[in-house]
Amino acid sequence: MTFKKKAVTFDLNDIGSQVIDQISSDIYAGPGSILREIIKNAYDAYLPVDADELEEEGLTREIQVSRIRDEDDTGHLFIADNGIGQSFEELRANVQISISKKPSELDDATGFRGLGSWAILGAGSKITITSKTKNATTRSRLEINVRKIYDKMGGETTLDDILNDPDCISFSTEEYKEGASEHGTTLEIECDGPIDTVNGFELNRLYEFTDPNEEKLKGILVATCPIPYSSEGGGYKQIHEVYNRSRYIPTQLSLDGVQLERRLPPELTDFHIHDIMLAGNVAAIAWYVEDPKESGVLSIDEGKYLAGGPGIQLMRLNVPIGPKNISHDGAARENLLNWYVGEVHIVMSDVLPNASGQDLRMGLSRDLFIEQLRSFYKMLDQRADTKSVRISLEKHLKKGIEAAAKLEDKTKALSEREQQGARSLVLKAVQTIEEIAGSAKVKTTGAQKIRDALTDPTIKTLRDNAKKKLKAGGWLDKFGKSAGGGAKPAKKTTAAKKPEPTSSKKAGAKAASFQARVATYIPRMESLGLTSPQIKGVLAIIEELFNSDLSVS
């Protein structure tokens, strides 16, 4: 018994037409994924174009997204570039599946899957790509009738039935001598009405966004497409350096004639660049920026800055991958990452986005990279924590100095309420000075954060200055631990180490400790505007509560 080889060949008739839907469904993750694919192609079209030649032609590296709604409500979305353009044969490649020549012929191309027009099929009811290469006397056109394709698609229809039906897919050329020097590609998505289903397949998905008065498209482009930072904004030089190292070439993107540019709010001045390493190589280059004077989640006016909100955005060739702070879980608190604006530009060749562009492609490279990304997030988390302590120390010391100066100024009489408020601030500054001093001896996380904050020389200087001024004014003696008035209660840690007292001793210790603690709150009551008799009354209530609490226990 031997098997003899038998020649069997397959053609397009052996592939069901529904494969088309499977391809586009894999990529579709909302309108952003369609636009990202198209704009990536437009970006890639500039890669082979000589920058000097472009300048001589009076052109810039720019991708125009524009919208038109006809009087009969047909919607048009255009994406146009002045890139290299496509010859007739190259245009034909838009219909081929996974036969892209981009990665081998073009370094740093953003598109690499070779899914051409299929990736965007459900976007409209008709897709028209018109393209021309420089000095060619003809331009070429590919028209895809999506409605017709979907109408025809089904279990028994083959890929051959679709690809070779000119009613579904047609090619044409036109003599174009007048504009011989022109070059580039214009892709038009025509939506003949609102989102619709034909034969179970969805089309006109972008209809809503073909209205020039619609405002969401801008936000979608900001979140999903490569938009460079403005050359006029802060941090541009450093960001440009990151672009350069990650091999992204800034290419402007405009929507309805308005250039979209990301900018950094002026208060974000503390700028850093950080290389994320993997096995001794640079896997990604990150930049992040923060407001050195404030702690907390950044509030960014998106209409003005287009930064895509606070947080860290993962990128490849400036194309955003997924939402901000992707894969932060377990490594960092998201609200702390939102104290920053930043980007992580992947440079490692085998760390690639997945089909939808919403995450990285699964595999070992991804796992290793994500581990490093999380370490970076963790560093930012800790940095935010330290900053919070630093700003808090700074605030208390500065306010204390100011309040002491007010209290000491004999030329300006303060009201009783103002005096109480100022005293409360001085007390807090005194406590802060003592807390800083104590942090050197204590091995708690809180103490460590204070020590970290003290690595900033401005805090040290401020502490010394505050100490000097408050001592000179007698405030240190008045509110310091030695005075017993304003000092913090005994450290909980120390108390916890003490042996358990007997019941009466415990109650006595508790009362003494509580009394000391209550004392520290009196200035706060004063700052709230309570008068002396009112404070006396409140203290009486607290004492009553304390005693009843002890009797219960």
Next chain:
Amino acid sequence: MALHQESDAKQASRELILEACLSLHRNNLTYLGMPAEAALDIKTLRSVLQNVICIAGSAATLAEAKRSIAGLRLLQKKFRAIDIWEYLRDGYPAEPLLADIAFLDFYGGGIMKEDPFATEIAGLRSYFAKQARFPNRAFVFAWTFMPHDKGKGVYVSALEKQKMSELESSLVKSATGVRFRAVALRILLRQILEEHGFKAKVFHQLLYKQVMSTMILVFCKGVDSLCTLKLLEPESLIFEPYYAYEAGRAIPQQMSLVE
């Protein structure tokens, strides 16, 4: 070859319109015109344009024009499939945009309709009436026409209600061909400009091989401090020269309509 030379002349007229626009010293202009499929006039003017209003009788022409200008950075793009005169008469007065540059680019004659008062002249009046509502702002108005129209008679009937000077009347009688048409259009424009108190200047009028002419006019009511051209009373329009482009010559010949 002949077609190519004509294309060169068309391109020259587009470049001249751009020059006229540059004299306004504003780079946020609104174009109103009749672009062909390739929209070469809009592409030529792109450096000064912010918005466009495109008018064409054919929806297919407009569809191509939309694609052709998709790569230009324009804020507002409007497309109307309608006869240009009907648009100027009925649509333009209600249009929120104000056309800084209007380019009537006809393959046929300037005045063609059987009842020019109902369409062409009504359209012109409507256009200039809207512009007159915006004093101290200069505009560019360009008009390309060819003599293969319905004959001199249509122009003569269009001038029926015009008040003409002796000189104008004699020119109407004596001029022929494209030159006659240029005279007729200048008289038509002179009267409308006068009615609204505009001052004007023929920035350039080219006459290409006696088959095509483009007249470019800059006009303003009051004074536009940005415009660098010296605008004159409309009665001077008839005295402004035109330039004949003839085969075999290196430079255009300056000519006068009143000779």
